[in-house]
């Protein structure tokens with residue numbers, strides 16, 4: 490049976506990670522990126538620049554289903570969600586990507602566009618929103634709730650019943666204690682141990698994590 494088509498939006502390291510992840514499950518057709526300078530990540534797949542480039546590619550293509558993943562990591566979860574919505578409006582289908590070595594509990598829920606990378610774990614009754622990344626060797630324990638565009642970076646661990654608001658990033662190797670609530674647009678620094686709830690927009694690091702500033706984008710709700 491023919492493999493379904495897929496495209497990636499974003500041509501940097503996350504594109505390489507996702508191509509390895511999807512393996513032979515999909516046939517990669519193209520990579521898109523808004524940057525005029527990013528180098529093509531793959532020798533055998535075209536890199537097409539900008540939304541107009543996408544529209545031309547889409548118009549020239551035979552009308553058959555095409556999936557996509559947004560390959561943009563770091564703390565750019567809002568951009569990931571926005572591009573996902575734009576591609577869905579154009580008629581493409583958000584894939585859900587789970588690496589063959591990841592564990593996802595049978596009753597965990599993964600939102601469209603989410604990416605569960607190698608050796609990651611999403612445990613029982615966890616809920617993962619749209620376009621989230623649970624990165625290499627990260628864990629999202631029982632009954633955690635992740636909003637949209639959340640990134641749990643490599644080796645970060647969320648204990649049970651943790652909540653993370655939209656567009657927040659939990660940095661590499663950070664630990665979040667049970668039942669902690671992290672707001673929207675937060676950044677938890679690499680290696681932090683989060684022992685208290687964080688309000689919207691907080692940037693925090695250290696053990697125990699302390700708020701060092703608020704993100705430049707104003708929080709959606711008062712902190």
Ligand SMILES: CC(C)(COP(=O)(O)OP(=O)(O)OC[C@H]1O[C@@H](n2cnc3c(N)ncnc32)[C@H](O)[C@@H]1OP(=O)(O)O)[C@@H](O)C(=O)NCCC(=O)NCCS
Nearest residue numbers: 562563642643659660661676677678679680681693694695
């Ligand atoms: C927390 C963070 C956002 C702070 O970024 P920043 O505000 O640009 O901080 P700076 O790099 O200017 O560093 C400011 C100070 O904080 C310290 N610092 C920065 N991050 C720290 C961290 N995670 N833990 C402890 N100290 C940290 C720096 O050493 C520096 O200290 P100094 O003033 O004594 O020299 C960032 O350092 C971080 O940890 N990001 C997470 C990255 C990550 O995990 N990405 C995953 C990609 S897959």
